[in-house]
Amino acid sequence: MNKNTTTSTENLYHLNGKISVKQAIPFGLQHILAMFVANIAPIFIVAAASGLSTADSASLIQSAMLIAGIGTLIQLFPIFKIGSGLPIVMGISFTFVSVFCYLGPTYGYNAIVGAVLVGGIIEGILGLLAKYWIRLITPIVAATVVTAIGFSLLSVGAASFGGGSGSETFGSATNWILGTFTLLCCILFNIFAKSYFKQLSVLFGLIMGYIAAVILGAVDFSSLEGTSIIAFPQLLPFKPEFNINAIISVTLIFLVSATETIGDTSALAAAGLNREATLKETSGSIACDGFISALSSVFGCLPITSFSQNVGLVAMTKVVNRYAIGAGAVIMILAGIFPFFGSLLATLPDAVLGGCTLMMFGNIVISGLQMIGKCGFSQRNITIAALSLSIGIGFTQVPEIFDIFPQIVKTVFAENCVAVVFLVAILLNLVLPKNMEAAPAASDESADA
Template sequence: MKNSIENLYQLDGRVPLGKALPFGLQHVLAMFVSNITPIMILASVVGLDSAVSAALIQNCMVIAGIGTLVQLFPVWRIGSRLPIVMGISFTFLSLAISIAGAYGMGTLIGAVIVGGLVEGVLGLFVKYWIKLIPHVVSATVVTAIGFSLLPIGANSFAGGLGAPDFGSLNNWIVGSVTLLACLLCQVFAKGFLRSLSVLVGLIVGYILACFMGMVDFSGLSGLAVVSMPRLLPFTPEFNIGAILSVVAVYLVSATETIGDTSALCNGALNRDPETKEMGAAISCDGFVSSVSGLFGCTPITSFSQNVGLAAMSGVVNRFTIGIGALVMIIGGVFPVVGHALTTIPQAVLGGCTIMMFGSILYAGFGMMARTGFSQRNMVIVSLSLSVGLGFTQATEMFKIFPEIVRTVFAENCVAVVFLLAVLLNLLLPKKEE
């Protein structure tokens, strides 16, 4: 039994279901709201009716579970065999709204399917282009991902951006208590309980939120017991302009996956990722995103918050995280499960994720240290981060550019950082005087 518990911190090996379930559930809860939010926003802006919206939310949970299982237990060369958790990507949201609003959901879904195939094929041939992304570029991208997540954690802590009670005293109290519970468990708990610090904090915060009247259970009544995912809710249509725009954003998504894979291997597995692992992770991103399109959903990608959770908890067991993926699929088939998870207040999730997101930054700093602090690396890192993080905070700077450039770069610091880091690495002299 002792050895099976120790398997929590190993990629392979079986863990007792009673131990695997809470750790797997911890991963689900860390990403659950972020997984369904892009679909909820898209459905609301485009004006889809509530029945279609509910069906898409179910579908995106099932797709996230399937994508995670493929990453954990590869099919041929698709899937990295790493503890990567997949979910619906925010990266595509603004472009998805633009395409669906102008041409309809069918055109968006057609572009998602074709673009996913392109990214999947790129992943299969990763060895021919991965040299463009050396360690210094990966370290810079990982650091940018960490920085980009900090506002997401802060907005959740305050109640969720746009919420009527954003920044209220109740949100401050719940978020702070949740964070404190996570911190105390991380510092003072022993053994596997320390690895469950995020789940402990979430439970403490959720109970407090219930007593403070911040949890709404009204939507749980009247739900169907079982509801199967619906295939092809929209008929795909193919528009070359929409396809090219989506393919451009898929390249950004591939960049984020490379960064997440690097952060996971360096932060949780204490090694650099192998080329075939990065290619397999990208292939999973692409091909499963095409499947996501068949279910009417936008593309999926690796979730950075779960990379932070793996780095902080040390739990990397594929079987354990696979249990979490099964929970997601069950949540999509049994609506009451999924809806129950949506009752977790944003302030609770924010309190849980603040330190997790910081751990991704820490992984990025560690990668930089291993890369070395040469003058050349200093220029690549400092210029890429300052321009990428700075310019995307002033999005009006991009108004002179075409719409596709604004879509890909204006609000996506990771894309800007990646492009600059690659260009600087290619242009700067390799040998210093």
């Protein structure tokens, strides 16, 4: 290997390093394949709940790919103060699914579009003004939220491994075989591959798992029939309706989403760059989430936010190069312009994806725990982390505990452990004394006297 090749390989682990196109494409493709199925799943769920047609769903998926690709590029290469400059991949957020499944049947899909437009603009403005409130998000709060994000994704990975929630073949022998085979391919490739190829273990696992799925007849190619080769998303396919109840509900979820974005940004900086995220990066990241979500609504689509799955991939591979992730953004844009390409990627079985994501999501948990460790295990930090995680994760495992609260509270918190963890961590950080260790020390001295 010559010196230039070695330098190019090392640049994969540097944010602004120069790499070749042949290196960028596989790493970009790996990021997109790792999130593609999870990216379009919320659209199917919300569209079905809102009574949209199959053609409408297909159009929304096309729009989602285009806007997510544009949003990812803005995160990578900021415009004005919008964008973080970090290797953040954007996608349709699951955080909003529960509230949309309530609002769609109640007020109609047009009310969802109007609420996303308003809520996105509000989050974008909050992002630009982050310097006035971000001090509330101390390192221990951010570390606890990152850990919660990791734990919240473990069940998502397990559900994918089983074949996808609601699947008629969930937990079948075929899904177990595909998930296990894919996971083994990832692990073995990571062990035996040389040089930077080790970091392509997820891509290798996805490809081998897909081939195995085709052999086992687990890939449904029917969705490719009649798919257009090229088409452009339509502006305002759904006329926005501004319902105050829908706007309030969705704006609250945007605030929850902003906390997840803070966690994602912190985790990326810690796991990929071995440092804390700067105020500018966090502010730009939140602003991008909001304004890109507002743009998404113009195309009739759902909110586009930072994708935690890809944070796990960065934590696992340590590949943070903006040009490598940018290649993935270009692939998403192509999927939005060439529907056939997007439909082909969508045939990737859930079980194959699940086999790859288990390790990725576990890496987010470990990153969060490492961040907590860097904050120090003072009594105050232990109390904040332990209590917020136990309440957030514990209470959302039994959502009936929220039945005494109004519907809007249940919608926001009952099944969203990240939101509960964030709220409890913020409250504890505000009310707990800064010198919790001082009192026991004084009493010890008195006893000695």
